[in-house]
Amino acid sequence: MSELGLCSRREADDYIARGLVRVDGVVVSELGSKVFPNQRIDLDRVASEAQAARVTVLINKPIGYVSGQAEKGYQPAAALILPANLWEGDASRQTFRREHLQGLAPAGRLDIDSTGLLVLTQDGRIARQLIGEDSPVDKEYLVRVEGRLNADGLRLLNHGLSLDGEALKPARVWWQNRDQLRFVLNEGKKRQIRRMCELVGLRVVGLKRVRIGKVLLGDLPLGQWRYLAPGERFW
Structure with missing residues (x-):
């Protein structure tokens, strides 16, 4: 099933x-x-x-919010899901109801120091699609960095690094501009991009997730949320 x-x-x-x-x-x-x-x-x-009837919510998570349960005095991103924060550009035609918050869980994580697209869902099918071990869904990030990166370092970011004793899957990494890299990953180890950058002598000073599969962050403002629209699919 x-x-x-x-x-x-x-x-x-x-x-x-x-x-x-x-x-x-x-x-x-x-x-x-x-x-x-x-x-x-x-x-x-x-x-x-x-x-x-199950809903899926997309949030543009600000820095300082955790993806899941509240921890160490920090609020969960779900605390932003209020009628006042519903993006006026939401095209789902969905009306907010309190029961939409019941059983709503993050399908993947975004660390407290990062911003961008975070998915919370009541739908187990979507959760499995996004975080299952065999998930085909890639994720895209804009990463602002400090430090110097030579050609070999860029090659290693694309393929050749290991974390926690395991070789990382191939990624796609290229320069977006002078101080910003674009990452596309098919896996999500804890703080993976920050740790990858450290291994090649870079320090991450800003990280934003802009895409999960076919779903884009787009014009969704920071701190606001919208429903996944009918017909909108991650894969």
């Missing part, structure tokens, strides 16, 4: 236990039931409506 994009694995377990899943028209209520590739899986109307 997760692979078909019907719901997340956790949601699948709940729907199966509640008798809301049919295979070839027959209700299946036993977890771990086998299904063959040629069989049809359907969600009951109640489960389908529950999936459709």
Whole structure:
């Protein structure tokens, strides 16, 4: 069910236990039931409506906010999700409701010293798509740096560095202007870009995430948020 994009694995377990899943028209209520590739899986109307009602929120996170739970006196980015902060350019036609905050969790992290696109979602399918080990979704960053970088250093940023004893996947890194690099990554180790830059003699003085998959930060103002629009997809 997760692979078909019907719901997340956790949601699948709940729907199966509640008798809301049919295979070839027959209700299946036993977890771990086998299904063959040629069989049809359907969600009951109640489960389908529950999936459709789940929202995904995009925030332009300012410095000083953490991605998840509050820590060390810092507020979570979710604290910004207020009607007053909803971007006037939001094109989703979604009306804010308090229940949109229930079960809303970050799909990936953005460290406290960074700004830019942060995704919070109620939809387990989107969370899996963005943070699963096999996620195909890349992320793009503008990174302002100090220091000198030679051609070999740029080559290493693209491929050849290791963190925590593991070789990093190939990245795409190039100069955006005299003091700013553009990074495109397919993985997200803790403070990865800052640590990569340190390894080649650079110091990061500003970092902003501008894209996740096909979804752009665009004109979303700092500290404001919007809903993921119907038809808008990360992959």
